[in-house]
Amino acid sequence: MRRFQFVFILVLSVSIINAQKIMGFNEANAKLQLDWEKQFDAQLNAKNLDLWMQFLTSHPHHLGSTKGKANADYMANLFRSWGYQTELAEYHVLFPTPKTRVLELLGSKPYKAKLEEPALKEDKTSGQKSEQLPSYNAYSADGDVTAELVFVNRGIPADYDELERMGISVKGKIVIAKYGGSWRGIKPKVAYEHGAIGCIIYSDPEDDGYRAGDVYPEGPYRPKFGVQRGSVMDMPVYPGDPLTPGVGATKDAKRLKREDVVTLMKIPVLPISYEDALPLLQSLSGPVAPAAWRGGLPLTYHVGPSKDKVHLKLEFNWDIKTLYNVIAKLPGTELPDEWIIRGNHHDGWVNGAADPISGMVSEMEEARVIGEMVKKGYKLKRTLVYCAWDGEEQGLLGSTEWAEDHKDELRKKAVAYINTDGNSRGFIGVGGSHTLEPFFNEIADAVMDPQTGVSIKERRYANQMVNGDKATRTRLMGNKNIKLSALGAGSDWSGFLQFLGIASLNLGFGGEGSGGEYHSVYDSYDHFTRFKDPGFQYGIALSKTAGRTMMRLANADVLPIDFTSFYKTVNDYVGELKTLLDNTRTETEQENKMINDKLFDVAKDPKKGFQSPKPKDIVPYLNFSELENKMAELKTNAEEFQKLYANGTQLSAAKQKELNQILFQVERALINDKGLPRRSWYKHQVYAPGFYTGYGVKTLPGIREGIEERNWKEAQDNISVVAMTIEVYTNEVKRATSIVKPKAF
């Protein structure tokens, strides 16, 4: 008996190994697919990434530059050579560039900010002065202001609450904020809301300078004159060309007048280095900054105001520039009208090696090998659309204008959008639509980490366990499933996911290639190949990961959609919101009681000017039941569908097509045409960038931001909106189930 058992187990194991499954593929197609993936891996070549990065980063290649156009042409030609139907998609967008930049400290110890990043002999492209965009924030207002300076930490709303308690106003002042803690555009927006007339943003050495690690060229971190450029457009309202919200910025598009555009900053904004920030911060008197506000400069951080005034003068050329997206299609043989879209931007702020070329060259190599395989007989059911976006840095211009311009076609045809951007050594990071979570986990099992030889999923898990905090360890122990993060803002998925409701993923490796080159002249080939991904091994790993994602989506018999993952995740969000509301209530009650009991008055140091906060309105109980009932219904239906999902691979082609239509259209059900409160461009009811965080995602944003901003009616109304959205979604799930359900007769 024992011997027999052993043999039986052995046979079973072997047969399991042989019958390797891929989600959405029948057995025969899975085997075929896996064979092609093996060939795909074998043909990827790191030398191509290296050569292309050298070419693409050899000169500054920002939106509107000669080199930017040359790069687009270069890539388009390559795509063509690999068999893609390729075009340049041009749009005409507002892109201000600086004419005047003056920042000076007046008074007894005057200082004129240098606003220049010096060339380094160790970095061969850092000296291309005439082609470089100067350091500035795009979509700052023109302005010439002179005022006292106030330090506002990260410049987010909570910092102004703290300033108020200190009795410090920024009204009529220029503020200086540290980079980080929010999308940079939040800082001048909130400063303006509080009455400031100018905004300076600097890179504190604690964040990505010498306190984070050795500075360039000794190490990867920001040297003292390094500056982070960047857009300060109010993207949480809408991204893309400021003059053409919701429509493509074609030559003859109807354009807003500049003075009517809400996404342009109202005050002048300028980014500076920490060397330029030092004398400004030294000029501040007033209270010592709270402990959490202090950075890594050798001084006592004060809040201000400054004894001496600061003069900030900025003027811009408000030009319309042409951007060039590269759009390369490889048509599907069976389902040419189902599109799997892949994108990475190609424009940089200067030479942009890490951001964005590291991701771009990875996408190109992936496209090249797929193209070559198709030439050798690899069949794609669905159409692949490879894109290289322009004007991402200014506010996702290229991708947004293209998505807006093709919205009708995309609504019909787009199955998914797969995004990448900068890439470096380390661990796989992934965010996106939660219907794709089990699908992506299969891929993460299949791609091996180049440094350790274990799967990228195993390595990510090891990192979370070893470097995570105690709570993370305890939560994850043994659970290697990759939980997708929710997507806010930050790269080119917004037009697809949040405007059109196309299921999206964003992929990239990182964690071992940190540095301080971001948006500076030092984000170069030299920097990248020394510190980020020498040998481009993680570039290849990204090609393998994204390439599999594209090919499996293109060839799945049944699209790999999982409604239970979606249900569980959204249900967790609902739980979070209820907890948030309860905690807000408890904290409000506590704080109001403390105010009434005069605890703030009694606790305060009479030598400091702290004010007691004002009592807040009480937090009502909201009715979540409507949403909870819809979620319960979704749960039942999602579970039923998923139980029957595998049946789909056995259906007829016609039935499969019908089923797949539902499966990729289902994300559209999460779109509400009216959009979110105060920002109708954002239509997705589950994922949006935070109105006051920018990069940071707000899930179920209509409800969440209502609670966070204490707009109880808005929160309650949006519970209904989301409940109705979930109902429509569940109806789609039911329709899908009816197709995969075995008929009784």
Added chain:
Amino acid sequence: MRRFQFVFILVLSVSIINAQKIMGFNEANAKLQLDWEKQFDAQLNAKNLDLWMQFLTSHPHHLGSTKGKANADYMANLFRSWGYQTELAEYHVLFPTPKTRVLELLGSKPYKAKLEEPALKEDKTSGQKSEQLPSYNAYSADGDVTAELVFVNRGIPADYDELERMGISVKGKIVIAKYGGSWRGIKPKVAYEHGAIGCIIYSDPEDDGYRAGDVYPEGPYRPKFGVQRGSVMDMPVYPGDPLTPGVGATKDAKRLKREDVVTLMKIPVLPISYEDALPLLQSLSGPVAPAAWRGGLPLTYHVGPSKDKVHLKLEFNWDIKTLYNVIAKLPGTELPDEWIIRGNHHDGWVNGAADPISGMVSEMEEARVIGEMVKKGYKLKRTLVYCAWDGEEQGLLGSTEWAEDHKDELRKKAVAYINTDGNSRGFIGVGGSHTLEPFFNEIADAVMDPQTGVSIKERRYANQMVNGDKATRTRLMGNKNIKLSALGAGSDWSGFLQFLGIASLNLGFGGEGSGGEYHSVYDSYDHFTRFKDPGFQYGIALSKTAGRTMMRLANADVLPIDFTSFYKTVNDYVGELKTLLDNTRTETEQENKMINDKLFDVAKDPKKGFQSPKPKDIVPYLNFSELENKMAELKTNAEEFQKLYANGTQLSAAKQKELNQILFQVERALINDKGLPRRSWYKHQVYAPGFYTGYGVKTLPGIREGIEERNWKEAQDNISVVAMTIEVYTNEVKRATSIVKPKAF
């Protein structure tokens, strides 16, 4: 009816107000006592504190200095003038002072450390060079070493675990550690245990320099050349004169040979300023220091080793010096052999205004007014013993030698020991024996905060609520009871509490007078009166607090001992230990599994040299039942006694005396003559300084350190020891109960 009710309530309220109770006093005596306390408050005079501080801090007054002896004489004369029987108690103690101090960085960028604190024109005593002790660490070894340098963060055991993971050894190296995170003597001790041959300790500007606030003389924080002097004697083994452990260092005491003394450091140790530390830290290469290790200097913190070597040469005069304690007694009229002891040290490292004179002058004013009141008819039942200790800075020398020298008498007579040390603006802080918790809370209700007019208890509560974290807020909400902290090391209570088992309290205000003058030439009258307690209002508040404590203990009919507070606190400690053991087990299991699963190997960055930790032995389950049963018995008996406690005030004088003897002797029951494992001097089974933390207390230390150091047998053995201790203690509680219990017939 309504009217009647109202009158009734009014009458009741008035009678409650009239019948104000003090714990341990019958009604008549309470009234008398409160009247005297009113007079006491009225006579306290801040000008005295100011004048005495000016005198006592006018020159450096360290152990062995001319000014130290002059101060002792000055105070003795004052105590005599207030009616106290006063003597100077001399002891002869080992006190090394520096002969040679050299610290230099060799190699291509040589630097010779200045090791000098410059005079400031804004500080009139800072330039008394000839009288100042140079900056050094007392009880450092002599030595002349040259080696590479390694940065070890705070230099505690956990830091060496991290160094091991980085693959960095300190064997044969000189280490440089930041001040803070432990008592300073731990740093060279642990460095030596790991094979280092020298130790440098510096004050990082993040901790008490410019990153904490404006530096002296603009603000209170440590200027760039400010140095923290201090002892590095291995006090967690035993404090006091290194040559005479356990006995008074009288002229003819038997002394150890210096080479046999275990509390002297084995390697040379030197404290330096952050200006002197900068070039040393800049010389370090090797891995970038972990984020939590980095400080406020403008450089990238590296772990080392340094490229260039460091030369450290130290020689000391190993002299026996005479110390002078001032001992001033005011004999009790009824119970002269029951002593309430009060102490503050009088020696400073240099001019020592905050540390210790701010507390000393508060004690003096308290003693003066009590003395004057006695002259006017105030009767003290018990004897007050006011002490001014010498040689505290070197290792609690004066208080320890006196306690050891008088151990038999103190064991019989000492009711309690009340300690103070430096004092400043802010909030009452109190630690000590938990039997005294309700007693102290009554006092904290009675003393008003000078800045806000609410009680010091209310203000402390307000501060904890406003500035505490969320968990603290939620825990405390509405509960104003002051929880005494447990006493570890740090000032002169050790000889009384931990060696002899005398119930102790340590009192002081703080939290609004932070600075960086500690143990430097800048701890001066000028600094104190600008930044710490201008006008000495908190000095007076301390006199009120400690004075009440002394007078109530002196005159209580029944000593204000509360066994239920003791029970609850110790029971919480037992719970903590069980949790600690369980958490250690879970963490060990988790980490061992992670090691076996090779997660550390997979997660590590191959470009960095991190080592996987080694698996640890599994954590056994320990038998706590013996102790838990004894605790249960204590609970019942403590509750019974406390129910009957008030009866005590109605007993005959003879019965009261019998009861009081039990009540103050009960703390002796917590003493185990064998002492703690590896340090027999520390005999208290509930409170001890941590063997590897120093200042930081370890409660139930025999068990706790057994668990922390994974010595499971020691932990189990000590559960029995503590259980037996609690049994003996409970028997004393029972004896006390039998006295207050109404007889059945």
